[in-house]
């Protein structure tokens with residue numbers, strides 16, 4: 001018998017073997033890189049300022065630690081808790097920013113993107129929730145493709161990170177400043 005992806009294996013054992021990749025700055029490793037699904041383990045801690053618009057669904061199985069999603073919905077930020085032991089199916093195109101303030105493990109399943117179904121990364125003004133910048137990409141690897149888009153936004157000068165509505169400067173990758181601005185505005 002030949003099994004392309006091998007025999008059943010210990011999930012927590014796999015996580016232990018890949019502990020270095022699951023820690024900052026990467027926090028994300030592919031368990032089965034070549035299958036019909038994108039199956040990753042996400043570690044932490046990792047807090048961030050980008051929002052993801054996924055054209056397909058995402059399944060979260062939070063194995064260890066707790067996390068939350070900030071959701072942008074019709075001009076407002078909302079929060080969804082994902083506690084240890086929770087399973088959650090996020091519908092396509094719900095604009096979300098995963099926040100993992102503590103070390104943890106999340107088994108994350110996504111679909112391989114059909115050709116022409118584009119992902120987008122977006123950055124919002126923390127003060128008024130207006131879109132500051134959006135970039136679309138044909139995603140083939142969660143681990144490799146998204147950081148390239150992050151780097152483009154975080155290299156932009158202040159003038160290009162200015163909110164078109166209220167004029168506030170988006171702090172880029174400085175998540176503590178962004179989160180403090182959002183919490184102060186709520």
Ligand SMILES: [Fe+2]
Nearest residue numbers: 125128163166
């Ligand atoms: Fe703003």
